[in-house]
Amino acid sequence: MHSGEDLTAPGATQGSYLEHGRGLRSWLFTLDHKRIGIMYLVLIAICLVLGGVFAMVLRFHLWNPSGGLVSNDVYNKMFTLHGAVMIFLFVIPGIPSALGNFIVPLQVGAKDVAFPRLNLLSFWLFVAGAALFIATLVVGGLDTGWTIYPPYSLESSRGLGILLALTGVFLAGFSSILTGVNFITTIHRMRAPGMGWFDLPLFLWALYATGIIQIFATPVLGITVALGFLERLFHLGIFMPEYGGDPVLFQHFFWFYSHPAVYIMILPAMGIVSEVVSVFSRKPIFGYRFIAMSSIAIALIGFLVWGHHMFVSGQSKWANVIFSFLTLLVAIPSAIKVFNWLATMYKGAIVLKTPMLYVLSFFGIFGVGGLTGLFLGALATDVPLHDTYFVVAHFHFVMVGGVLIAFLAGLHYWWPKMTGRMYDERVGRIAAVLIFLGFNVTFIPQFFAGVAGMPRRYATYAAEHQGLNRVSTVGAIVLTLGLVIALWGLLASLRRGARAPANPWGAASLEWTAASPPTHDNFDVAPRGRKPYDFTGLRLVSEEAGWARAEGEGA
Amino acid sequence: MSDQATSGLTPSEVLPAPARFLAHHFSSMEAQSETSKLGIWLFLGSEVLFFSGLFTAYGVYRANHYSLFRYAHHFLDWRMGALNTVVLVTSSLSAAWSVRCAQLGQRRGLNATLFLTLLLAGAFLVVKYFEYSHKLHNGIAWGAACHPSEHILDTLPPAVRAVPVPSDLGTFFSIYYLMTGLHGIHVLVGMGLYVWLLARAGRGDFGPGYYVPVDTVALYWHLVDMIWIFLFPLFYLI
Amino acid sequence: MNENPAGTATGEPRGVHVMPPSVLIGTAAALLALTAVTVTSSRIDLGEWNVVVALAIACTKAALVALFFMHLKYENRFQLVILVSAALFAVLFVAFVMFDTTQYQPSIRAAERHVEQRAP
Numbered sequence: 001m002h003s004g005e006d007l008t009a010p011g012a013t014q015g016s017y018l019e020h021g022r023g024l025r026s027w028l029f030t031l032d033h034k035r036i037g038i039m040y041l042v043l044i045a046i047c048l049v050l051g052g053v054f055a056m057v058l059r060f061h062l063w064n065p066s067g068g069l070v071s072n073d074v075y076n077k078m079f080t081l082h083g084a085v086m087i088f089l090f091v092i093p094g095i096p097s098a099l100g101n102f103i104v105p106l107q108v109g110a111k112d113v114a115f116p117r118l119n120l121l122s123f124w125l126f127v128a129g130a131a132l133f134i135a136t137l138v139v140g141g142l143d144t145g146w147t148i149y150p151p152y153s154l155e156s157s158r159g160l161g162i163l164l165a166l167t168g169v170f171l172a173g174f175s176s177i178l179t180g181v182n183f184i185t186t187i188h189r190m191r192a193p194g195m196g197w198f199d200l201p202l203f204l205w206a207l208y209a210t211g212i213i214q215i216f217a218t219p220v221l222g223i224t225v226a227l228g229f230l231e232r233l234f235h236l237g238i239f240m241p242e243y244g245g246d247p248v249l250f251q252h253f254f255w256f257y258s259h260p261a262v263y264i265m266i267l268p269a270m271g272i273v274s275e276v277v278s279v280f281s282r283k284p285i286f287g288y289r290f291i292a293m294s295s296i297a298i299a300l301i302g303f304l305v306w307g308h309h310m311f312v313s314g315q316s317k318w319a320n321v322i323f324s325f326l327t328l329l330v331a332i333p334s335a336i337k338v339f340n341w342l343a344t345m346y347k348g349a350i351v352l353k354t355p356m357l358y359v360l361s362f363f364g365i366f367g368v369g370g371l372t373g374l375f376l377g378a379l380a381t382d383v384p385l386h387d388t389y390f391v392v393a394h395f396h397f398v399m400v401g402g403v404l405i406a407f408l409a410g411l412h413y414w415w416p417k418m419t420g421r422m423y424d425e426r427v428g429r430i431a432a433v434l435i436f437l438g439f440n441v442t443f444i445p446q447f448f449a450g451v452a453g454m455p456r457r458y459a460t461y462a463a464e465h466q467g468l469n470r471v472s473t474v475g476a477i478v479l480t481l482g483l484v485i486a487l488w489g490l491l492a493s494l495r496r497g498a499r500a501p502a503n504p505w506g507a508a509s510l511e512w513t514a515a516s517p518p519t520h521d522n523f524d525v526a527p528r529g530r531k532p533y534d535f536t537g538l539r540l541v542s543e544e545a546g547w548a549r550a551e552g553e554g555a
Numbered sequence: 556m557s558d559q560a561t562s563g564l565t566p567s568e569v570l571p572a573p574a575r576f577l578a579h580h581f582s583s584m585e586a587q588s589e590t591s592k593l594g595i596w597l598f599l600g601s602e603v604l605f606f607s608g609l610f611t612a613y614g615v616y617r618a619n620h621y622s623l624f625r626y627a628h629h630f631l632d633w634r635m636g637a638l639n640t641v642v643l644v645t646s647s648l649s650a651a652w653s654v655r656c657a658q659l660g661q662r663r664g665l666n667a668t669l670f671l672t673l674l675l676a677g678a679f680l681v682v683k684y685f686e687y688s689h690k691l692h693n694g695i696a697w698g699a700a701c702h703p704s705e706h707i708l709d710t711l712p713p714a715v716r717a718v719p720v721p722s723d724l725g726t727f728f729s730i731y732y733l734m735t736g737l738h739g740i741h742v743l744v745g746m747g748l749y750v751w752l753l754a755r756a757g758r759g760d761f762g763p764g765y766y767v768p769v770d771t772v773a774l775y776w777h778l779v780d781m782i783w784i785f786l787f788p789l790f791y792l793i
Numbered sequence: 794m795n796e797n798p799a800g801t802a803t804g805e806p807r808g809v810h811v812m813p814p815s816v817l818i819g820t821a822a823a824l825l826a827l828t829a830v831t832v833t834s835s836r837i838d839l840g841e842w843n844v845v846v847a848l849a850i851a852c853t854k855a856a857l858v859a860l861f862f863m864h865l866k867y868e869n870r871f872q873l874v875i876l877v878s879a880a881l882f883a884v885l886f887v888a889f890v891m892f893d894t895t896q897y898q899p900s901i902r903a904a905e906r907h908v909e910q911r912a913p
Contacts, residue, residue: 111580114590181597188871189590190580216882219601223608227733236729237698238612244698244726248897249615252890253608303882307893316896319889521579589869596872600879607883614891619898633832640828648821651812651862658811777863784854787828788847792835 016420020520031116032520036123037102038418041411044098045487047089047130048404052480054082059442059476065463075459076143081136083146084165088172089130091403092261095268096179096214097126099410100207102418104183106511106518107201109192109527114185118178125175132168136161145457147254150239150247154232162232166225173218173225176264180214183207192510195529201509202291202532206271209295213260213267213302221257224250248314255306263302265399266366267295269406270337273359276409277341279507280356281348284533287340294333301330311382320379327377334370338363353505354428358409361436365401369394372447387457390450393443401439408435408486415490416500420517423497427489434482441475501546506538512547576765588767595771599778602741606782609734613789616726627727628790629715630695630707632686636791639682640783646675647780650773653752657766665756665769672776673749676742683739690728697732701725734786741779748772810867820861827854 017034020026027035057078061069070078101119105112113119136142142161144153153162187200187208227238228250237243239250278285285291307315307323315323341363350356372394375381385391415423445468450456454465461469503512509532514522537549581587617624653668655661690696693707701724708716752772755761761769831850835843860866865873 115594116578116580118594177598177601181594181601184597185590185594188593189586215597215601216604216879219605220608220886223605227608227612230733234729235698235700236733237723237726238729238733244723246615246894249612249890249894252893253611256886256890303885314897314900316893318896319893592868593872596875600875603876603879603883604886607886610883611887611890614887615894618891618895633835637828637832641825644821644824644828647824647858647862648817651817651820651864652814655812655814655817658809774863777858780862781855781858784858785848785851788831788835788851792831793844793847 015519016515016517017520018420018517029120031112031120033101033105033113033116033119034418034518036119037098037100039123040093040101040126041098043127043130044090044094047085048094050134051082051086051090052483054078054085056476056480058082059473061459062461062469063473065461065466065469067459070459072459073143074141076145076457077141079457080142080145081133084142084169085133086399087146087261088169089133091265091399093126093172093176093179094403094407095272095410096183096207096210096264097122097175099272099407099414100179100183100203100268103414103511104186104204104207105190106417106514106522107204107509107532108186108190109195109510109523109529110186110190111521111523113182114190115182119182122175122178122182125171125178129168129170129172129175132164132171136164136168139164147258148228149254150228150231150245150250151241154228154240156232158232163229166229166232169225170222170229173222176214177218177222180211180218184211184215187211192527192529198289198292199529199531200292202274202285202288202295203268203271203509205292205295206267206274209299210264210267212296212299213264217257217260217264217303220253221261224253224257227253248310251310251313251315252306255309256303259306259309260299260302262395262398263298265403267298269362269403270295270334272406272410272413273341273362274337275507275509276355276359276413277344278533279413279505279535280351280353280359281345282351282506282535283344283348284531284535285340286343286346287336288533291337291340294336297333298330301326301333305330305377308377308382311379312386324377324379324382328374331370331374331377338367338370352429353412353425354423354432355409355413355505357429357432357436358405358412361432361439362402362405362409365397365405365436365439369397369401372397385450387455388450389446389454389456392456393446393450396443396446400443405435405439408432411490413505414511415493416504417511417514417516417518419494419497420500420515421493421497422500422504423490423493427485427492431482431486431489434478434485436482438475438477438479438482442472442479443475445469445472445475498544501544503538503547506535506540506547508532508534508538576760584765588770591767591771592774595774599774602778606734606737609730609737610785613730613734616730620723620726623721623723623727626715626718626721627724627731628793629711630690630703631731631791633791635682635686636787639679640787642675642679642682643780643783646672646679647777649675650776654766654770654773657756657761657769658763660762662756662759662762665761666753669749669753669756669769673746673753676746676749676776679742680739680746683735695728696725697729698725701728731790735790738779738782738786741782745772745776745779748775810864812861812864816861820857823857824854827857 017032020032021030027039030036057070058075061067061075061078063069067075101113139160142148142165144158144162148162148165152158187204191200227236230236231239231243231245235243237245239245239247241247274285274291305323305327307319308327311320311324372390376385376391376394412423412428415421449461449465449468449472452465452468454461454468500516502514502516504516505512508530510527510529513527538547539550540547577584577587581590649668649671653665653672656664656668690707693704694702695707696702703720703724708720749772752769755768827850831847834846834850837843839846859873859876865876
């Protein structure tokens with residue numbers, strides 16, 4: 001038994017990618033997708049904490065209807081940066097860059113992604129983008145809301161913060177485009193022999209669909225922020241009415257990316273759910289082709305609905321009707337996935353380990369989030385709900401309850417593979433339950449506050465909403481506690497966790513045939529593709545040795 | 556640029572050892588080449604969407620300020636635009652030919668076509684420089700800073716000269732400078748890439764066994780040409 | 794997915810299509826000819842059709858560059874799918890935004906008139 005062994009002790013990870021080259025330079029200039037994934041993971045976790053700090057300022061400030069914790073101006077800066085940091089630096093890049101980078105080559109059976117140097121460039125672009133966001137804090141912050149609508153955001157009296165933020169977004173966006181190029185190319189061209197398109201793990205289908213959006217949508221964000229930057233400096237007259245421009249045009253430009261961006265956020269999360277639900281139900285995924293194709297469908301239909309963010313902006317009536325109809329359509333492929341996941345669980349042998357607890361949370365929370373989107377997609381109900389806390393609750397349900405929770409599921413699921421350590425299951429479960437409870441107590445009241453008319457992005461509110469806001473703040477404290485415990489549990493495992501076997505969960509996709517953690521080149525013997533959800537022949541040898549296929553059985 | 560035999564060069568000069576440029580995670584040079592091409596095509600797809608924002612701005616403003624656009628395009632000299640079109644089409648020809656030379660191991664042809672592409676790209680930017688400086692010296696800047704001088708107004712056709720200068724002339728020129736400027740930046744980047752290719756070609760890196768950088772840079776260059784194919788009529792002709 | 798080693802010792806690489814000079818020069822000639830056509834047609838007043846003709850010629854030229862100079866005609870079909878998809882998304886964006894902005898112009902003018910009437 002080697003539990004309790006220090007990760008840094010010699011022999012703990014001998015021969016693994018963690019030992020291949022030492023020193024800071026071997027990490028900062030690495031071409032190894034696994035190290036790049038770990039570096040992304042660390043940076044993204046820091047950004048999550050930063051975004052969370054801003055959130056707690058907001059929730060404590062909203063304890064009282066008249067505010068009082070911070071000035072109105074600081075409050076505006078807090079919600080702007082909470083949104084911007086969370087969206088651009090955590091939810092969009094999180095799963096693809098931190099988990100995807102590590103897992104994609106392992107799942108296809110390759111030594112690395114298609115373009116390792118481009119991968120490193122993606123990372124450093126992301127670092128630069130994140131640094132610029134942090135820099136906005138130093139120069140006085142940004143108070144425009146993360147959606148940076150002109151004319152307010154581009155007025156000359158706004159400080160330097162907007163220019164830094166626009167540049168940060170541009171760099172982070174470029175990073176995202178290059179990641180998409182890398183993943184699509186890797187999945188197309190570097191699959192192990194025998195691995196056809198319909199032998200791919202669904203996580204890869206999800207990242208492929210995500211890559212389509214990253215490549216085709218993000219450039220529009222790039223040109224939007226570039227135009228905003230130049231408009232602010234040179235008064236070009238594209239968006240600013242006082243120079244002859246059109247501010248609604250900005251919204252078209254902005255949302256053409258930012259709506260597909262939410263599918264960049266959720267598709268990888270759904271990919272993780274597919275993996276975990278199958279393994280922890282001990283059953284092949286139900287409706288594999290439907291789930292795979294629905295990922296592509298979501299990516300494509302997602303490009304057609306951006307105007308549902310603009311129903312009250314001055315957009316034409318025709319546009320409103322068309323976008324509303326198409327928005328209701330995009331719910332269909334998501335629903336197909338949910339039904340297939342539930343069918344996977346039906347008559348399965350459910351294993352309630354931490355990743356599965358998060359996935360069960362996902363079903364409940366994402367389900368509600370998706371359903372509340374229908375109210376917002378329907379024109380008549382959107383008009384009174386627009387810019388209220390109903391919207392805030394809806395997107396937190398899908399982004400936190402969907403993406404963050406799936407991210408935690410994936411992080412725990414692949415933690416043994418990435419670090420060679422087993423996290424403590426009890427700590428993991430406690431954290432998962434606290435997060436589920438804390439999340440719901442935080443955000444369910446916000447649906448009611450929104451329906452009652454409480455507007456978003458206001459530092460104060462009518463006294464009648466006080467009860468709901470206080471419940472929400474208490475929930476946020478519980479949610480924070482859960483996240484801290486989850487993080488602590490994972491970090492503690494690096495010192496105290498049991499040594500992880502190659503296949504601790506009895507999964508069938510290729511990454512579980514590599515060592516935990518993998519060697520620099522991933523596989524000792526070049527692998528052949530096999531059915532990723534075929535568990536026949538997999539037997540639990542022991543807790544320490546994990547699962548293995550009996551000789552001659554299974555694919 | 557004819558089909559001469561690669562006489563005078565040793566086989567290793569014609570075909571540098573592919574292993575030298577084969578990355579460790581690819582099983583063969585062909586796998587690496589096909590993968591690189593897929594990668595560049597995906598990137599070019601993103602470039603199309605990047606420019607689409609500006610084409611949208613053009614379309615929106617033209618549709619809603621139709622007479623402004625009909626008026627303002629007279630400030631642009633269609634002969635300079637046509638010249639630049641000829642320059643870029645020829646440079647695309649030489650870029651495509653450079654791929655052929657690399658594929659056939661024609662080192663002299665490769666160097667000549669790479670150099671010609673670079674030269675023509677430079678010529679494009681020289682013409683652009685003359686266009687821009689003429690406008691800027693005559694007060695034609697972007698947005699609110701657009702104040703055409705009497706001198707340049709006098710160069711307009713009489714029927715156009717008689718019309719009062721629209722107050723939103725600057726909006727047209729904002730879009731003009733944005734689109735031709737972004738395109739010009741892409742030309743400049745292309746020149747840098749061709750300098751890099753020339754340096755590598757000079758070292759004898761390219762031949763039938765390995766020419767994917769020549770191919771991928773040429774693909775980028777053809778996209779730059781394609782963008783101009785649309786910019787030319789949209790600004791200079793209609 | 795293909796495992797064949799690339800190239801032979803001399804001459805044409807195995808299995809790779811090399812563009813013949815005739816096709817390259819022919820494409821360039823066609824592009825130059827179409828440039829002359831587009832310039833000439835723009836000097837004839839066709840009213841609204843000038844824009845349509847100019848764009849149609851530009852699309853034809855772009856197709857020639859894509860199919861021949863970028864050798865999409867001889868390549869893996871998927872690369873053509875990438876270019877066409879990108880173009881379709883771009884057209885979707887341009888067209889829909891143009892449509893919506895033209896549709897809401899009347900409400901802008903109404904608001905401007907309203908402001909003018911209220912100005913002292």
